[in-house]
Amino acid sequence: MSIFIFLLLCNNVYGYLLMTKEKRKLKNYTQENIADMLNISLRQYVRIDKEEDLPRRDVLENLIAMLDLTDKEIGEYIRGIVNNKYA
DSSP states (O other): OOHHHHHHHTTOHHHHHHHHHHHHHHTTOOHHHHHHHHTSOHHHHHHHHTTSSOOOHHHHHHHHHHTTOOHHHHHHHHHHHHHHHHO
16 A cells, blocks of 8 residues: 555545655755646645645655655654554
8 A cells, every 4th residue: 555545544644744844844945946846836835835735646746755755754754643643
């Protein structure tokens, strides 16, 4: 099962987007930089970044790739969500 499907099933895509927002800031990318790299409008990316809209699957996959998010980071983040939710 892909990580994207898993996150949808866990109903926590917005929490996952928070992770991409943190990573974007660590890499010193602006919202405009990311929108350009994803080939989407700035307005669309801002809505995603503010958790007002969900990205298409291809956009999310490209975002993960450009931010160099590893399976390990994603797994640790998901474990943190699950541990906090069910602790």
